Amino acid sequence: MKPDEKVGPAVVEIEGLWTKFGRTVVHQDLNLEIYGGEILSIVGGSGTGKTVLLRQMLGLERPARGCVKVFGEDISEADADQLKRMRNHWGMLFQQGAMYSALTVFDNIALPMRELRALPEDVIYDAVLLKMNMVGLGVEHAKKMPSDLSGGMIKRASLARALALEPQLLFLDEPTAGLDPDLSDAFVALIQSLHRELGLTVVMVTHDLDTLFALSTRIAVLAEKHVIALGPTRDILKVDHPFIKQFFLGARGQRALEVLEEQEHVRAQEHANLPFKQPAQANEPEN
Numbered sequence: 044m045k046p047d048e049k050v051g052p053a054v055v056e057i058e059g060l061w062t063k064f065g066r067t068v069v070h071q072d073l074n075l076e077i078y079g080g081e082i083l084s085i086v087g088g089s090g091t092g093k094t095v096l097l098r099q100m101l102g103l104e105r106p107a108r109g110c111v112k113v114f115g116e117d118i119s120e121a122d123a124d125q126l127k128r129m130r131n132h133w134g135m136l137f138q139q140g141a142m143y144s145a146l147t148v149f150d151n152i153a154l155p156m157r158e159l160r161a162l163p164e165d166v167i168y169d170a171v172l173l174k175m176n177m178v179g180l181g182v183e184h185a186k187k188m189p190s191d192l193s194g195g196m197i198k199r200a201s202l203a204r205a206l207a208l209e210p211q212l213l214f215l216d217e218p219t220a221g222l223d224p225d226l227s228d229a230f231v232a233l234i235q236s237l238h239r240e241l242g243l244t245v246v247m248v249t250h251d252l253d254t255l256f257a258l259s260t261r262i263a264v265l266a267e268k269h270v271i272a273l274g275p276t277r278d279i280l281k282v283d284h285p286f287i288k289q290f291f292l293g294a295r296g297q298r299a300l301e302v303l304e305e306q307e308h309v310r311a312q313e314h315a316n317l318p319f320k321q322p323a324q325a326n327e328p329e330n
């Protein structure tokens with residue numbers, strides 16, 4: 044989905060959020076809406092509260108004030124049972140992959156389905172193989188332990204587990220951290236195609252500009268305890284704020300921007316090269 048395409052209704056609504064740890068205020072009157080089908084990226088300096096904001100959306104932190112609604116339900120008011128039910132509608136990919144080291148790849152991916160206690164093993168078996176296939180992980184890896192997998196494969200297996208219950212909403216915390224540039228590009232392409240095919244809403248925290256520019260429908264910038272800028276990448280780049288200038292317009296930012304411009308140029312070329320369709324009357328013989 045491109046930033047100018049129509050987005051769906053709000054899937055996440057954060058209103059007047061305050062997060063406090065003792066006397067430390069992390070979020071102060073923070074507002075953010077995330078729409079169905081978009082990839083919303085959260086960026087900000089170290090310690091600005093990006094991970095804590097994800098944890099608020101996952102119901103792992105409680106607001107000191109304000110409310111966080113996911114799929115229209117106030118997550119800060121939800122009890123343990125409601126939270127459990129709501130969590131079945133989203134998937135989470137943690138930074139380190141967070142696979143259970145004592146379980147095989149197969150059992151790691153099967154775990155969320157088994158926890159439902161409603162699906163027979165043969166259905167789970169087929170579903171696990173399907174998810175492995177979706178993320179490009181060969182069936183020969185099913186019986187391996189996480190420690191036998193490379194970093195890129197761990198990410199793929201973790202993504203398969205995050206998709207196990209066919210979520211509508213996917214949270215990604217630094218999805219390409221620790222991957223070399225080729226693996227990182229391949230993982231970005233995988234997220235792009237899954238997003239397109241499954242119509243997922245994605246909320247992502249990342250420091251990586253290539254990942255950010257390649258995937259984001261909109262970017263939310265966290266600074267001064269709230270969202271200081273929100274919009275498509277091009278609009279964010281125009282915002283006059285010290286963090287934005289330093290983050291996006293340094294040498295790394297320039298490189299990532301060049302890649303973005305190259306991608307836009309290729310898309311424009313592809314569009315220009317589409318077969319030209321003659322209007323019907325143009326083919327009629329002239330008198």
Ligand SMILES: Nc1ncnc2c1ncn2[C@@H]1O[C@H](COP(=O)(O)OP(=O)(O)OP(=O)(O)O)[C@@H](O)[C@H]1O
Pocket residue numbers: 064069087088089090091092093094095096
């Ligand atoms: N459980 C906690 N108890 C006390 N303080 C916490 C807790 N969790 C987070 N914090 C503090 O909240 C602030 C925001 O943390 P958070 O991890 O969200 O930052 P971040 O923006 O994700 O940073 P980074 O980019 O470095 O990962 C930090 O000052 C952190 O020390």
